[in-house]
Amino acid sequence: MSAQSVLYDVPGPRARRRARIGTILALLAFAFLAFVAIRRLADQGQFDADLWGPWLNPSTDEFGQVWSLVGRGALATLIAAALAIALSMVLGVLLGVGRMMLGSVGRVPLIGFIELFRGLPVVITIVIVWRATIELGINLDPLPGEPVLWYLVIGLALYNSVIIAEILRAGVASLPSGQGEAARAVGMTEGQVMRTVLLPQAFRIMLPALISQLVVILKDTSLAAVIGLGYLELLRRGAQIYQILDNPIQSLFMIGLMFILINYALSRLATYTEKRLSQAGDDPTAAEAVVPAT
Template structure:
């Protein structure tokens, strides 16, 4: 019997058992799919009349879906632009050697990371209503962005801190050995490498930001993408399944585009950081060391 690196090769009985399990799973899945199909068909949710306004007309898109998508993108973009640098700031602050910097940053991060984002949105809405002059039409957007920024900045701070701590300590020690200050080590050595390593986790959190905008529509009447389902379904004759399906596809396309762009950016960054293979002359190395010592 041949062996694999990860596990022993399956014997005849194990192969037959796995085939049986696969057949049973396929049959169960097919039965479930048929049951769902029959239930939707019996209730008329698969009739072309309910899908036609979404698939064969533009009125539903220009009136409901695209305006909702626009608001979702605005809220998500504002939250990303504010949360990313804020999270980087608090993540680096938690690594500070100064207690008066490290402890307050840790308190802020742990506090907002422990509170559900929905509560932060409700709190933001009440805050803007009582203590600011923000109008009722703009207040849901401000509240959604506030909640998303406070929560996701704290999560991104932990991602930044973990990414920097994951780098080998030898790089910091080598940089300090040639005379670089801690600020120079962080900006020139650690952060450029950590950004590439943290990119998948950062993008995952950005996808969460896009999806969490739907909480504002459910609680604060923010007219985002998911909130367009209810009026659209009512106007076109209770086509709830069709409306939810189309909106779900839009979310999938949006988040897939974001992750695809992040994957392309990560590959580009990794290619840009590959060594050229050039060999430096001893004089060049000596000049670099002297320059670092002078700094």
């Protein structure tokens, strides 16, 4: 570690030697665990070519089909995530601004809405949107795409708009109070203060948190596969593949890897944006909102 830790003093020669010995011992322990796991997998034939081949070997018959299913699933996941983030941004800004600008009576229903959807598990929200839409006979046909896509998108957007509204509020609250005061002093209306002074600055501070929220949304699109919503996103496609090929470990490994790579890249982007913004001399307090808790 280059940065000095609060936990340990700068190590001297003896501490460095101890750390090296510890590193080797831990490596041996991990190697042993990995050996046991690999042995177990090998004993059960989990490294067989007919289980991995359809994923990794272009000369197998199924290779093309597998990756075309994966491509369609990944596209479906990205479409759902993109629509959900766009919708949650719009709803979230309306909710957040409404909560900040309406009077103490006017904002009560908004606070109720926010607390309701923040407290509900997002999987429950999606199921409620899905079933209630059908039961109430609401027609989603005017919207492009299948209705199942919109059940997922609306459910995700209800949950995430509330989170974005709260991130926005935290962003505005972290601005120096002089910003709003100065804008009012030069005669701007409350709407102008919000639109031209507070929101643009808050958005800049919030950018990392918003990118992190995209990771949450991407992960949550896979909930469709658990509740049996017939939306064929990436995980559902993966399940189709392993039901045909009978290779759940290999297929779930590959699907999981794809999610991890995309989300890891997005998390790095969020960290990078955060660093860039804090170099620009922004208020570092906004960084606290960055790591979402799901």
